[in-house]
Amino acid sequence: MAASQSDTPKTAPFVLLWKQMRGFRGKYAWAIAALFLFTAINYVAPLVASATIDFALSGKPDDSRPITWIIGLMGGADFVRERLWFPALLMVLLTVIAGGFSYLKGRFAAEASDGIARRLKDRLYDHLQRLPARYHDRAETGDLIQRCTSDVETLRMALAAQVVEVSNAVLLLLTALPVMVMLDGRMTLVSFALVVPIILFGYIYIGKVKHLFAEVAESEGQVTRVVQENLTGLRVVRAFARQDFEIDKFAAPNKLYRDRSLKLLHLMAWYWSASDLIVVTQQGIVLFTGACFISQGSLTVGTLFAFLMFLNMLLWPVRQMGRTLTDLGKSVVALNRMGEILSEPEESVPAGFVRPSSPAAGKIEVRDLVFGHGEENAAINGISFTVEPGETLAILGPSGSGKSTIMHLLLRLYDHTSGSIRFDGRELTELDRQWVRSQFSVVMQEPFLFSKTIGDNIRLGRGGAEAEQIHEAALLADIHDTIKGFPSGYSTLVGERGITLSGGQRQRVALARALLQDTPVLMLDDALSAVDAETEATILEALRSRHGRRTTLVIAHRLSTLAHADKVIVLEKGRIIQHGTHAELAAREGLYRRLWTIQNALENEMSQDTAP
Ligand SMILES: Nc1ncnc2c1ncn2[C@@H]1O[C@H](COP(=O)(O)OP(=O)(O)OP(=O)(O)O)[C@@H](O)[C@H]1O
Incomplete structure (x- = not known):
């Protein structure tokens, strides 16, 4: 049974996220502040260009407030006309400063998202250690690995980009709107003509792909599960000459994963092309309407230029909306999957339990x-x-x-x-x-040794044990001479990176570990x-001495x-x-x-x- 099929009530994804953001919310605030400054500077740049065109080049100045305000700040129309290098230099300078803020935004957002991802991984790992054996009996290891690694990664990527991007889009919209209205009310209306349809379009799209995200994540989990199971039981597979069967077994979930991913990608590609078309149409509408107004003499070239630059800035998040929605959709699915683990009750601790000294x-x-x-x-x-x-x-x-x-x-x-x-x-x-x-010290039916040295595997029984105590336990378990026979003795690595011990040797190392623990x-x-x-x-003779x-x-x-x-x-x-x-x-x-x-x-x- 998959871990996802639990009856336990889940933590709402955003509640879980909000809790995990504790301690990092400040960093996000800094990232958004840096982004705000970046955006503000990006507003000034089109206004500088617009003012220069109108006052210094075309000689048909727009008397709207932001433009006259900017030209005043630059030292007046005559000053700018005689020193055209000045607005050019100012725009370069503004771009450099904006770049600095963009860097700070990226840095703060990355620090916060990496910190949250690390905390989530720690929490998941910690929680898995405390879940009852009954949970692990039914959970699938591959699926759990997937939830603790790639689901967290999905969320991290979204947190690094989308939290700030979404805040940016909202900020842009809220701050650009008054500036645009001040420049020209009619052009503002024209500029936003297709924004509502594009948002509606995005909403419908996310409704369609939401379940696909969950399906893709689930089939990715299935692929991981089959690989993990196959690698764990590799010897059995070989011994029973079942490679072909295993390859076929892998093909089905792998194909399902590919099919679902492709379906999602098709939908995404379709959405992006369509939204690009809407965006370009919107730019065309603004350009055409602006040109009409200019020919009527009710709009200056500079103001149209400013509108086109604003539009570019505003349409960027709209164009990105597909990606934002995709990332957020995937993150909600990933958060739900993590939430399912975190909502599982840990091993119960009775009230007033006794812990003898x-x-x-x-x-x-x-x-x-x-x-x-x-x-x-x-x-x-x-x-x-x-x-x-x-x-x-x-x-x-x-x-x-x-x-x-x-x-x-x-x-x-x-x-x-x-x-x-x-x-x-x-x-x-x-x-x-x-x-x-x-x-209790236990030697299980199938003893498990970690990919550490033999000495460390035995020391697991008692953290600070001295070498002599380890040797003594190994002597009791009749494995000391065997270990000494290995080229690196007790420092011999076991498992994937080291030697493979025989079943009997593994049992004896596990016995030494239990004997070293020396519990009642x-x-x-x-x-x-x-x-x-x-x-x-x-060994029995040695045990009888105890x-x-x-x-x-x-x-x-x-x-x-x-x-x-x-x-x-x-x-x-x-x-x-x-x-x-x-x-x-x-x-x-x-x-x-x-x-x-x-x-x-x-x-x-x-x-x-x-x-x-
Ligand atoms: N995690 C589990 N979930 C469901 N059933 C289990 C689980 N572990 C053991 N069982 C069942 O409980 C019964 C007793 O199992 P147990 O492992 O105690 O047997 P055992 O006497 O130790 O067998 P063996 O000598 O083969 O190790 C068996 O019917 C087994 O199928």
């Missing part, structure tokens, strides 16, 4: 525990057991019987439906979740399944791993069907004895086969 003793009492991942099929169905501090509990059972689920419930990755789990005498749900987790409870979820029997025996000091929960299919546990429980379909010590269970009829007999027979057979 000392480490736990490690007593675990489970009573009538029930839990299911969905409505039907309880994964755990009325389980009860007790593990005293320092004891080792072994959990055995067929695949899917609920063994890992017990560990997940103890870690509070999920909350149980009914029954109780008491940890050191307190209800687990009353305890601070982070504290509970800090009392150690949980091993089939943690030695990829380790050979001899190495396993060495017996009595730390509570240990072991899940394993190999009974030799479980034989030394203080207690064994056997699960089937979420229920305990047998419990006791190894000796008791091996002597009693049931699943445990059947498995014990089969495994013993296999071992005997193998030892006979390999005997000289």
Whole structure:
């Protein structure tokens, strides 16, 4: 299920954006101020040109106020007529100053948008860390990556350009209008003749393409998802010779993405050409009407020139409206997608939860525990057991019987439906979740190592651990000699940028990490399944030396791993069907004895086969 299909109410996109803009709104204010000054200077330039044409060149001055005001400021008509270089120099100077303000606008806007994008990425990443395991079970990694990277980028680009552009358009319109009216009321009306139709046209366009933005973003997410899944499972794909199938599987979402993008691009191209046509028509109307007025003697060449320059400035944002609407449309979609993640509730923190100041003793009492991942099929169905501090509990059972689920419930990755789990005498749900987790060290069924050095991977168990402590943990996990055998020892990089460890080596590094953590409870979820029997025996021997000091929960299919546990429980379909010590269970009829007999027979057979 995609992360987008959540039932959680979403944060309205602009509310989310407004909140994220906190601390950057000042920068936007500066950017808009710089833009305002840039615009103001750009008004003066046409007026300088117009005044020069009318007073100094054509000799038919317009007595409208802005023009006479400007010519007065330039030292009067005679002064300008004798020194034509002066208005030219003034226009160059004004352009240079305007360039400076334009730079400042760009800089402030970029600083603000980059800051907001960074904050959003941090927030999304932070929030994803705090979402419950249930959310991550149904969310698709590729889709989440897309939301945290390219959606944020879409928004950043829009924020860098469009917030300021839109403010600019509004400012231009509000300030140009009075100046234009003062110059010539009739020409002002003519200049705005097509602005209303073009805005209407833009409105209709955005209505048509809005859903396409969401579709394009969704198909981009699908493409990312397929690539991510394929790269993660590359070995499986190769091993099953499924490359052709995977290539075909990729082709469909890739084609869909291309088709949708093309559809959007066609619409955009159509819009832009049509709006360009309207803009050019508008310029033609102004030029034609202006020429008529000039021939009637009711307009000067200078004023027409000023109007054409104003029109150019005003029509620029109108021409850009397509782009602005496109960017804003995409941003709203991106904001909605981010909002969906941010609206997901984090792992609950009960009011008045307890966070003990000392480490736990490690007593675990489970009573009538029930839990299911969905409505039907309880994964755990009325389980009860007790593990005293320092004891080792072994959990055995067929695949899917609920063994890992017990560990997940103890870690509070999920909350149980009914029954109780008491940890050191307190209800687990009353305890601070982070504290509970800090009392457990876990080796998961499929241990994950980060793309760091082996030493750093082990150190993850305890931040400030010294080299000796790391070596000690690695010795216990019987991986020290192997690590020493690598050319860079503990500094060997693991993963994509370094060496690939074998399954058994990975399990042992993960075990060293858990042992270094040295918490009151150690949980091993089939943690030695990829380790050979001899190495396993060495590790178990080392772990036995800790017996009595730390509570240990072991899940394993190999009974030799479980034989030394203080207690064994056997699960089937979420229920305990047998419990006791190894000796008791091996002597009693049931699943445990059947498995014990089969495994013993296999071992005997193998030892006979390999005997000289
Ligand atoms: N995240 C999940 N969402 C839905 N169902 C799940 C999830 N995790 C486990 N299950 C289901 O819960 C049941 C118990 O799973 P669990 O992983 O606890 O089994 P297990 O005994 O550890 O199996 P194995 O020995 O194969 O690891 C199974 O039916 C499994 O399909």
